Amino acid sequence: MRQLALAGTRVVDFSWVVAGPMTTKMLAAMGAEVIKVESTRRPEFKNRGGYFAVLNNGKRSITVNIGDQRGQVLLRRLIAMSDVVVENFSRSVLMKNGLSYEEIRKVRPDIVFCSASGVGRTGPQAEALAYGTLLQGYSGRAGLVGAINAEMEAMGIVPAWTDPVTAIWEVTAILAALRHRRRTGEGAYLDLSMLESTVAELPEALLRAQLGLPPEREDAPARVPEGIFRCRGEDSWLALSVRNDADWAALAAVIGRPGLADELPALADRRMARARIDAAVGAWARGLDAAEAERALVAAGVPAARSRSTGDILDDPHSAARGIFPEIGGVRSIALPWRDEEGWRGALSATPAIGADNDHVFRNLLGLSGEEMATLVREEVIV
Amino acid sequence: MFLSGVTVVDWSTGYTGPFAARILGDLGATVIRVDDPGVPDPLRTAPPLAGGQSALHAYLNAGKTIVRLDPLADAESFVELLAEAAILVESHDGAGQRALVTELRTARRDLTVVSVSAYGRTGPAASWPWSDLTVQHFAGLAHNQSRPVKDPERTPPQPGAEREGPLAAGVAAAAAAVWGLLVAESGEAAPHADLAVSEFYANVLFESLGEHGAGERSFDRRRKEFKGTEVAGGLIWIMPCSDGWVMASPREQHQWDRWIELLGSPDWSRNPELCGDKLQRKRKWGELQALMAEWTRGRSRDEVFTRAQAARVACFPVSRPDDILSNPQLDHRAFFDRLVVDGHVLAVPGLPVIATTSAGNRLARGNERTAPTPPAEGDAA
Numbered sequence: 001m002r003q004l005a006l007a008g009t010r011v012v013d014f015s016w017v018v019a020g021p022m023t024t025k026m027l028a029a030m031g032a033e034v035i036k037v038e039s040t041r042r043p044e045f046k047n048r049g050g051y052f053a054v055l056n057n058g059k060r061s062i063t064v065n066i067g068d069q070r071g072q073v074l075l076r077r078l079i080a081m082s083d084v085v086v087e088n089f090s091r092s093v094l095m096k097n098g099l100s101y102e103e104i105r106k107v108r109p110d111i112v113f114c115s116a117s118g119v120g121r122t123g124p125q126a127e128a129l130a131y132g133t134l135l136q137g138y139s140g141r142a143g144l145v146g147a148i149n150a151e152m153e154a155m156g157i158v159p160a161w162t163d164p165v166t167a168i169w170e171v172t173a174i175l176a177a178l179r180h181r182r183r184t185g186e187g188a189y190l191d192l193s194m195l196e197s198t199v200a201e202l203p204e205a206l207l208r209a210q211l212g213l214p215p216e217r218e219d220a221p222a223r224v225p226e227g228i229f230r231c232r233g234e235d236s237w238l239a240l241s242v243r244n245d246a247d248w249a250a251l252a253a254v255i256g257r258p259g260l261a262d263e264l265p266a267l268a269d270r271r272m273a274r275a276r277i278d279a280a281v282g283a284w285a286r287g288l289d290a291a292e293a294e295r296a297l298v299a300a301g302v303p304a305a306r307s308r309s310t311g312d313i314l315d316d317p318h319s320a321a322r323g324i325f326p327e328i329g330g331v332r333s334i335a336l337p338w339r340d341e342e343g344w345r346g347a348l349s350a351t352p353a354i355g356a357d358n359d360h361v362f363r364n365l366l367g368l369s370g371e372e373m374a375t376l377v378r379e380e381v382i383v
Numbered sequence: 384m385f386l387s388g389v390t391v392v393d394w395s396t397g398y399t400g401p402f403a404a405r406i407l408g409d410l411g412a413t414v415i416r417v418d419d420p421g422v423p424d425p426l427r428t429a430p431p432l433a434g435g436q437s438a439l440h441a442y443l444n445a446g447k448t449i450v451r452l453d454p455l456a457d458a459e460s461f462v463e464l465l466a467e468a469a470i471l472v473e474s475h476d477g478a479g480q481r482a483l484v485t486e487l488r489t490a491r492r493d494l495t496v497v498s499v500s501a502y503g504r505t506g507p508a509a510s511w512p513w514s515d516l517t518v519q520h521f522a523g524l525a526h527n528q529s530r531p532v533k534d535p536e537r538t539p540p541q542p543g544a545e546r547e548g549p550l551a552a553g554v555a556a557a558a559a560a561v562w563g564l565l566v567a568e569s570g571e572a573a574p575h576a577d578l579a580v581s582e583f584y585a586n587v588l589f590e591s592l593g594e595h596g597a598g599e600r601s602f603d604r605r606r607k608e609f610k611g612t613e614v615a616g617g618l619i620w621i622m623p624c625s626d627g628w629v630m631a632s633p634r635e636q637h638q639w640d641r642w643i644e645l646l647g648s649p650d651w652s653r654n655p656e657l658c659g660d661k662l663q664r665k666r667k668w669g670e671l672q673a674l675m676a677e678w679t680r681g682r683s684r685d686e687v688f689t690r691a692q693a694a695r696v697a698c699f700p701v702s703r704p705d706d707i708l709s710n711p712q713l714d715h716r717a718f719f720d721r722l723v724v725d726g727h728v729l730a731v732p733g734l735p736v737i738a739t740t741s742a743g744n745r746l747a748r749g750n751e752r753t754a755p756t757p758p759a760e761g762d763a764a
Binding site for chain 1: 508
């Protein structure tokens with residue numbers, strides 16, 4: 001299949017939690033053979049439902065005690081016949097288990113080694129203990145989403161943003177490094193920082209700070225009206241934006257207040273009368289079902305969307321038509337963020353059972369005999 | 384480096400397409416930007432302004448060669464411009480532009496096209512009017528971002544920070560472009576990637592998709608106390624300092640023990656009702672947060688951060704933009720590029736990766752770039 005650009009590329013995946021697994025899932029969707037290194041002794045690999053099942057499609061699973069030297073030998077042999085390593089260990093775990101890039105490149109000089117960490121593998125804070133949630137505060141994102149509050153509600157801390165953003169940067173960097181490798185035979189070490197991955201999407205805040213301008217939320221609005229309005233029914237909301245004067249005239253007509261558009265035709269007028277306009281739109285929306293309000297505005301050419309929950313967007317006919325949330329292994333998952341002209345959007349199969357591919361990897365790839373494997377299982381190296 | 388020898392033509396407006404092309408340039412490609420008088424880029428005049436120029440527009444397009452060309456009016460020049468290109472990034476939904484892209488695809492089997500749009504090129508919502516705000520509400524991102532909350536009536540669903548949504552989708556568009564390049568360089572027909580910004584947001588819903596898999600259907604936003612998977616409330620704490628806020632996550636027992644020692648082992652820490660075990664701390668997170676704040680309140684963020692990390696407890700300050708600009712870690716890693724716009728020298732984010740090849744070559748960091756000067760009206764491509 002021509003879309004499987006990574007067919008024949010083998011990835012040894014030591015990553016866990018979210019960003020790394022999301023990365024390797026996308027690589028698997030593009031045809032890579034992803035071998036996820038797990039252990040039945042580690043609690044994080046036990047629960048294979050919930051979001052684990054969403055992030056680990058299309059991978060193989062092996063179980064190895066990486067703290068055991070024989071386990072490390074097996075892994076180095078596997079890496080010697082692989083193309084990519086993805087990991088997000090702490091530095092001490094990497095060093096202790098002989099899995100650092102310096103060690104790995106001795107057995108596979110052209111490996112593409114992607115090391116994702118909280119703030120990067122170099123610098124004065126390289127050893128800092130980090131979780132993605134905390135980095136959402138450290139990156140400056142938290143104060144920009146909503147007001148900081150002790151309950152951490154709607155302020156950019158919960159739910160996770162840094163992880164999926166890091167994952168898409170990781171995918172981009174690995175694909176680019178693989179392209180370089182295919183042309184030159186050279187491998188690469190990718191030291192990817194979750195902090196930097198999050199700050200990379202916040203240029204505006206940094207520019208405003210340097211130019212002495214207020215944050216966007218406090219600046220004169222570029223569009224009036226624009227915002228979220230309460231509709232009829234429980235927790236039901238409509239977002240809308242007026243991009244220009246034509247949108248405004250259309251909106252004023254839909255809400256039955258065409259006179260407002262005549263009275264306040266330009267953005268400067270609307271800025272002055274923002275509260276009055278918001279009240280008029282609000283009064284209209286309050287009596288309507290959000291879907292009905294959305295239909296009316298979209299038909300009039302005004303950007304509008306009912307604020308959909310995850311359940312709503314999973315059931316939405318647009319999502320269904322585009323196949324973004326395929327059902328895999330009995331649960332809804334997430335396809336690649338793009339599709340091609342044939343509607344292809346990634347090869348995805350069910351999340352493997354833990355250790356499901358021990359036989360394939362240790363016997364077929366590494367050539368262990370049944371007896372050798374049994375010994376390693378008995379002695380808790382394959383575990 | 385990674386993409387050396389690749390030419391990208393950027394015929395896009397807004398945030399997502401131009402950011403994708405910028406990333407490809409940072410990865411080593413040569414980027415030619417088509418400044419199309421037929422479809423003016425609204426970002427050209429968007430705030431924040433540096434002097435008379437949009438600093439964001441300058442940031443997104445610095446490093447690109449800019450040519451003024453209306454591909455619909457002069458298709459021949461456009462085809463010529465694309466002759467050496469391997470990738471076209473475009474964001475147009477007009478019938479004429481669409482037809483031109485289709486024509487190009489027929490003529491050029493080796494040209495990867497990445498079409499960026501709000502909702503995609505197909506499907507019932509493909510032609511809906513949109514804004515960055517409405518797309519985030521459509522896609523479930525805003526709802527997800529404001530869940531859970533104590534009082535949904537007072538806390539409506541809200542979008543992400545500033546332009547981070549459409550910019551993050553630009554990273555996905557860059558990934559799609561490199562994927563297409565890999566397909567084409569393997570000798571296959573180059574693909575046409577249809578990237579919907581709304582569908583990048585699907586990845587941000589991974590936790591709630593996990594809940595869906597476990598049977599959740601209502602996706603009620605109202606906060607339920609002690610819900611096991613909730614991060615806020617027992618896994619992380621936020622505390623005031625003399626100069627802002629810090630967040631800490633002494634989630635495991637050994638981390639908790641070291642954290643409490645740092646706080647001077649106060650009397651309350653010996654109360655099993657409050658601190659007995661992880662579950663108990665989760666139940667009492669609010670009370671504990673207030674008690675821990677007694678220690679942090681008189682100290683600076685930097686002191687709490689430094690001392691907590693020295694005790695091997697995950698803890699970071701909550702940064703403001705100024706803090707980010709002077710962050711020693713980012714500075715040490717030369718994360719920021721310098722952008723010169725109308726006499727201002729501005730720090731802007733670079734790539735979030737230090738990439739070194741096995742031959743020892745490194746992708747440049749800390750670059751200095753000058754804002755692009757668009758060719759004057761009438762200049763030929």
